[in-house]
Amino acid sequence: MSGAVGGGPGRGPWDAIVCGAGVAGLATARALDLAGLRVLLLEKQRVPVPIAKGEVLQPSSVRILREWGVMPLLLRRGAVPLGQLMIRDADGRRLMLFDYRTMPGEDRQLFSLDYPEILAALRESLGERVECWPGALVEGLIRDGGRVSGVRVARQGRERELTAPLVVAADGRSSKLRRDAGIGTTSAEYGHRLLSFDIDGVPAAAPEVTTYLTGEGLRLAYPLPGARMRLYAQVRPDALRGTGPERQARLEGWCHELLAGTPALRPLEERLRASLGSRQLLNLWRFTADVLAVPGLALVGEAAHCVHPMAAQGMNTAIADAEALAACLTGRGFAAGASTATVDRALEAYAAQRVGWVRHMDRMSHDATRMITQLSRSGQAIGRRVLRRMDGNPRLRYQATYNMAGLGIRPFTALDRLHQLGLPDPRARRVPDWA
Template sequence: MDADVVVCGAGVAGLAAACALSIRGLRVLLLEKQAEPTRIAKGEVLQPGALGVLREWHVAQRLELRGALRLDRLVARDPAGTPLMALEYDRLRDQERCLLAHDYPVILEALEDRLDDHVELRRGVLVRDVLRETTGRVAGVRITEGGQEREVRAKLVVAADGLSSRLRKVAGIEVRREEYPHRLAAFDIADAPEVEQDFSAYVSERGLRLRYPLPGGRVRLYVQVEPDELRGLGRDAMARWIDELVRDTPALAPLAGALRASAANRQVLPVSRFLAPQLGVPGLALVGETGHAVHPMAAQGMNTSITDAECLARHLGGELTPSSVDAAVGAYQRQRLPELVHIGQTSHNAARMITDLSWSGRVVGRRALRCTGGNERLRYTVMHNMAGLGQHRLTVLDRLHQIGVLPDPRAHRLPTWA
């Protein structure tokens, strides 16, 4: 069962890593503890940066053939639906100029279908620990499969086993997760009336309401809630809660009937953020949610998992030796960590504009949305960053323009780098 690379976890990050590594001719053993993929409201919107990678792998084409929806805008709206800030992706000067939306299980299937003969996928396998050389370098994993324990040796172990990663812990990489004070209630609304083909975030007095279409006449709706707000609500109480939601955000009124019919399938998800202080140790690399997590408001989580995998694979080349693998993991970390710091801060700032319910948070957040929305230079920069096409950091002066403290003489033209 030995391989060049063992990838632990077959979510988007693990499947993307297996794709990227196998394309470069490496023998990959992909291990997943779940016998079947689980359905969860996550990872449904692809940004242009990750979409470009998936198109190179011929995965984006598979998603389009399976009915993926093209979304041309990411829009922040007031409760009545009036745009406060619109990021118009068709204005990007890149090959991929849209968002693509599909169900998470379908995205997993499209990635799995892309795996070639260099990859062996085994489900129902629990990775219990890592194997180490006498130097302490990771040299493989110890697994349990079918009630039997085995050892698998590999030149590189890729940890893609999620937020509560066992491998991250045994590698000695500690993370400090920061929990947001709210939760997100996720609704899969079937038989919904047609909505605009965009990714819309509504700014209400009670926080975020996020809505986008999915294939099959469905709509995904996320609602910011208190931790126990929906606990134990029966049908009648849930109907009253939906009535309050519509009063709070009138733009959602057309969805109310379909939402009532679909409310029983809701999921309430905790929301946190973190970035591991390092993305690897000798013989082991972290990708995806094993190494970082962000608020879903800016649609960055799944996308950074895909670009993590591509970045790691790009640094692995030629004959794999312990020294070449460890050099590649080091290069991956040096390139990726600063990028992830910026992505994490961009996501946090975007979420805070809408989810912060304090008086000061509401005032500053709404002002930032309106001022950014009215500033072509800042709006394009924010869109480019969120699209995953590169990092162009906002300066202190930009931040002052963003909240309207200082006028911006360059507000009506594109940034010079564009």
């Protein structure tokens, strides 16, 4: 297909236009492609920008990507299998273990891989029904009455109007399409930031995602291909202000304080200091869109929801969005050439199905973040107490791991919360009844 559509309101040659080619957009294109739909994938960047994000795949995503035929492509690129997420104190002593090897089903591992490599694997998996336009800037929505019917796009010096029965907003946290559709959010910025480092020459990294609790907050580490490690460190918003030599001096001083406050990371001192130039400073947000779909338009990924990266749920929830959207479309009989009424019924089902899951992931990620990133002495003491109590309670530990793996929604009850604080639990040694 040429993809050249005129400026009129007529229907284009695609069943869906997906706006954004991050993980959410690529996953949606793959899911719709497998459903037999013709997809146009638009991306404003001509070449993906390397960024430290979305590098850990939860078992729920591994299952989806395996079924889509993407996992072999990820493994070919060196995806690293990880069996557990461990929370440790600053000296490396265990506070709580999330052991994915105890989970049900075929997929009982995490995998870590660089974000650009995950994007490349998803792009490689796309079939002939997907047409990709890099360098296409989506400027806004087209409406037919009260329904979204397409998008206005600037590409190669031309403005075009592209139409399809379905438009998917996968254009990220500051989604232009979400705003243009009048869909609101209640955003909250976290009071800290994360510094990310790509550390090379670390061949003996443990096969786990490790979270260290320190007096200065979160330190999160996991291995990447090529004997490398990703390290995230919580910092105050003003920690590294300054320019030139002043900023470099602040960074060197901060690095010294990090190693002094996290003895478990001291063996990495030489490699960490050598990697200071790889740093990225990340702002952190939390929100869920007021609705996940309106007639003709679906939101997926960070256009629909944004969580703190501590619990590694953002990319994984986006992949689940894509699977659910495709399932709702095919379940309502949407095939190539189907009516817009069929699309809108499917979008209603998608929004109803996903809203509970998205809000669950938001609460779980926020609760975990609040526990791990506390800086007050009382908050840190309570957080460590809860983690140790849960670690000593196999029932609660299994339930927490199940939720973290994205396998289902099993929130803790008020009684469970009391057990986390120390109330004796007669069921502690049993796997939950629902498991």
